[in-house]
Amino acid sequence: MAQMAMVMNLDKCIGCHTCSVTCKQVWTNRSGVEYVWFNNVETRPGQGYPRRYEDQVRWRGGWTLNRRGRLALKAGGRFRKLSTIFANPRLPGIGDYYEPWTYDYETLTHAPPQDQPPVARPKSLLTGEDTRISWSANWDDDLGGSVEHGDKDVVLAEISAKVTLEFDKTFMFYLPRICEHCLNPSCAASCPSGAIYKRTEDGIVLVDQDRCRGWRMCVTGCPYKKVYFNHRTGKAEKCTFCFPRVEVGIPTICSETCVGRLRYIGLMLYDADRVLDAASTPDDTGLYEAQRQVFLDPHDPRVAAAAERDGIPHDWIEAARRSPVHALINTYEVALPLHPEYRTMPMVWYIPPLSPVVDVVRDTGHDAEDSGNLFAAIDALRIPIEYLAELFTAGDTAPVGAVLRRLAAMRAYMRDINLGRDPDARIPERVGMTGESMYEMYRLLALAKYDERYVIPPAHAEQAHGLEELATECSLDYDGGPGMGGAGPAGGSGPFGEASGGAPPIAVENFHMLKHRQTADRPADPSDKRHRVNLLNWDGKGMPAGLFPRRRDLGDGDAGAGP
Amino acid sequence: MIDALLWTALPYVTIAVFVLGHYWRYRYDKFGWTTRSSQLYESRLLRVGSPLFHFGVLVVLLGHIGGLVIPERWTDAAGIGEDAYRAAAVVLGGIAGFCTLAGLAILIYRRRTVGPVFSATTRNDKLMYAVLTLVIVLGLAATAAANAAAGGYDYRLTVSPWFRSVFYLRPKAELMDGVPVLYQAHALSALVLFCIWPFTRLVHVLTAPVGYLTRPYIVYRSRDERLGEAAPRRGWQQAP
Numbered sequence: 001m002a003q004m005a006m007v008m009n010l011d012k013c014i015g016c017h018t019c020s021v022t023c024k025q026v027w028t029n030r031s032g033v034e035y036v037w038f039n040n041v042e043t044r045p046g047q048g049y050p051r052r053y054e055d056q057v058r059w060r061g062g063w064t065l066n067r068r069g070r071l072a073l074k075a076g077g078r079f080r081k082l083s084t085i086f087a088n089p090r091l092p093g094i095g096d097y098y099e100p101w102t103y104d105y106e107t108l109t110h111a112p113p114q115d116q117p118p119v120a121r122p123k124s125l126l127t128g129e130d131t132r133i134s135w136s137a138n139w140d141d142d143l144g145g146s147v148e149h150g151d152k153d154v155v156l157a158e159i160s161a162k163v164t165l166e167f168d169k170t171f172m173f174y175l176p177r178i179c180e181h182c183l184n185p186s187c188a189a190s191c192p193s194g195a196i197y198k199r200t201e202d203g204i205v206l207v208d209q210d211r212c213r214g215w216r217m218c219v220t221g222c223p224y225k226k227v228y229f230n231h232r233t234g235k236a237e238k239c240t241f242c243f244p245r246v247e248v249g250i251p252t253i254c255s256e257t258c259v260g261r262l263r264y265i266g267l268m269l270y271d272a273d274r275v276l277d278a279a280s281t282p283d284d285t286g287l288y289e290a291q292r293q294v295f296l297d298p299h300d301p302r303v304a305a306a307a308e309r310d311g312i313p314h315d316w317i318e319a320a321r322r323s324p325v326h327a328l329i330n331t332y333e334v335a336l337p338l339h340p341e342y343r344t345m346p347m348v349w350y351i352p353p354l355s356p357v358v359d360v361v362r363d364t365g366h367d368a369e370d371s372g373n374l375f376a377a378i379d380a381l382r383i384p385i386e387y388l389a390e391l392f393t394a395g396d397t398a399p400v401g402a403v404l405r406r407l408a409a410m411r412a413y414m415r416d417i418n419l420g421r422d423p424d425a426r427i428p429e430r431v432g433m434t435g436e437s438m439y440e441m442y443r444l445l446a447l448a449k450y451d452e453r454y455v456i457p458p459a460h461a462e463q464a465h466g467l468e469e470l471a472t473e474c475s476l477d478y479d480g481g482p483g484m485g486g487a488g489p490a491g492g493s494g495p496f497g498e499a500s501g502g503a504p505p506i507a508v509e510n511f512h513m514l515k516h517r518q519t520a521d522r523p524a525d526p527s528d529k530r531h532r533v534n535l536l537n538w539d540g541k542g543m544p545a546g547l548f549p550r551r552r553d554l555g556d557g558d559a560g561a562g563p
Numbered sequence: 564m565i566d567a568l569l570w571t572a573l574p575y576v577t578i579a580v581f582v583l584g585h586y587w588r589y590r591y592d593k594f595g596w597t598t599r600s601s602q603l604y605e606s607r608l609l610r611v612g613s614p615l616f617h618f619g620v621l622v623v624l625l626g627h628i629g630g631l632v633i634p635e636r637w638t639d640a641a642g643i644g645e646d647a648y649r650a651a652a653v654v655l656g657g658i659a660g661f662c663t664l665a666g667l668a669i670l671i672y673r674r675r676t677v678g679p680v681f682s683a684t685t686r687n688d689k690l691m692y693a694v695l696t697l698v699i700v701l702g703l704a705a706t707a708a709a710n711a712a713a714g715g716y717d718y719r720l721t722v723s724p725w726f727r728s729v730f731y732l733r734p735k736a737e738l739m740d741g742v743p744v745l746y747q748a749h750a751l752s753a754l755v756l757f758c759i760w761p762f763t764r765l766v767h768v769l770t771a772p773v774g775y776l777t778r779p780y781i782v783y784r785s786r787d788e789r790l791g792e793a794a795p796r797r798g799w800q801q802a803p
Contacts (some may be wrong), residue, residue: 073780078775078776079776081775082772082773082775082776085772086613086614086616086617086618087602087606087609087610087613087614088602089610091602091603091606093602093603093604093605093606094603094604094679124679126604126678126679126682127678127679127682128682129678184781185781188780188781188782189780189781191775191782192772192775193770193772193774193775194772194774194775194778194782196782197782197783197784198781198782198783198784199783199784199785199786200783200784200785200786201785201786202786209594210593210594210596211593212597213596213597213598213767213770213772214597214598214599214600214767215598215600215772216600216602229600229603231601231603231604231679231683232683233594233597234597234598234599234600235594235597247786459786
């Protein structure tokens, strides 16, 4: 089967959060998912988002091998799930993410003349009351506060109980995370209603909003904690790999807007029948190699013939041959999966950062472009390498070391070329590559243009009319739309609780919300609920109903509307 | 006249509303068909109250099936006398009913006192909670009153045959004459609950995920199914 996959080159991530912000604007800028970041960027070492999500002793995400060596859900099988369905014992609370808030900006413009400048107080988006901000999705960004809670990093604890983040041993890098769109998704396996499914065409894992009943088991099941609970609609939501964009051949919004151009999107062909065996590999450290064996070589004519027989279009097979993801994972072998030990066969892979090594070599006054210095440092720097190994290879430092040596070799090899010196053929040989392939890898990592980084075959034109958001039909004609008795495009509430009456496509909801915000004299109040104002969409004009408790002298909450 | 209305017409209205209401809700509001869980906001009280309530109410449901659907002659034939049956029903039902009520009390207390949970409570929810509480309290009260005062009341000679007669399409309203008023009130409030059922969050009961026990873990689905969307127009269908 074919799988749309992503690789991120962590050396290039500058931690600007542009991916997170644009993703939020597109997908989770709605009430009910204020706390949700389909894409988030974590500083490592750090706790991540939600806090300490990697602590599977506590959260029980992913798969494990049972006593008979067979693959089983870590949080328990079917009977266990159904017996705990009334109160999921392993569900992260809102405090493990953070309590979403906004500021009472109106005070700034409406305060009467006074000695002290007015203050915009933080207001909880859950209750509308004053709140104290104590955590957020990236509270420990850039190691902020690591003196106080640096020891709470789960991965650091794996390496050694005694490691402290001493200043002179500090290293840091950023880890952008989206849903892994796993080959063996434990969220889908945990869903009692069967609402989470993997698309056969491109492997994207989606939640069917009409079948989700809000049992919340997927949140526990996902070891990456990338399925979120919309507390307004009572449904699970997750990263969609921007499927409406990918279907028409353009990259996900996080990739499109990535400032560092560190993301690569392409197809991987894989043998679905071998996934279970690979995920059941006895040894955690064998999982990286096992997953690589599941992938098929699109250049192999037998693979191409089999793929075409199974209904994969010819242009998709050609795209798989040009896939940068395939090149980085299997040809150059520089990309590694995130936490393969969760046994979900994740499909967003990472090129581990060489920068912790380079920084140390340079800071000690040595030549940080010299392959010998870098190789020696890779062997000597225990903590960063073990840390990366815990993230990407279940603790086995050999593959991480090999990847870093390749990156170091490329660095040294290309310096000679860039300075007009004769390239040293021994450098690529030391890492098992040829000068030519090393140059090709350099091209892909450093120079690749848009159409080389994103090789996305579109869904077929004959299917185009059915794509989610192409307006080839009456745009109100979707099931549950206004013409069908639904609540309409404004995302309002039906009579049976909030957001009943059908989910409008998110683009439609966003469009109307933005239009309303930009043209209305009154503050945008999309949820039309007394207590839950979507303050993310609030423009500071006036006082939306429900922002504050009613006051007798004001009467209705709208009485304080702005100028 | 009023008896015929209450014990003949109302049950059929209830059945019609219950069945058609669910069909209509499923057709037009699949998106709103959810448990509307509030565990994200608060977990400590929920972890006590919710299982207490739900497991309690499941046992109560089994008890009602046993009491209403199985005729007394069957249990007599099985050698279970009325006294033994009642003892078991009162003890088991009492425990389960008490658990249900205690769980419900915890859940309502939680709903009222935990800020985010309270603000997530709709008017619809409040109505549902009121009716649900009424049904449970009346049921427990009927059992308690009958057993404390008069050594029990054999509803299996009156209420149960009436209940079955409704489904045989030969309703015998006269059987409900002389039934203690608490039992009557319990039955009527239950009818009201079933009437509002399809229009509240209680719909989640009908989609209890028992299919999970048999389905394969990973669900694969083709994009082409396009569930829930309009059928392709003529000329736009995919070529076979």
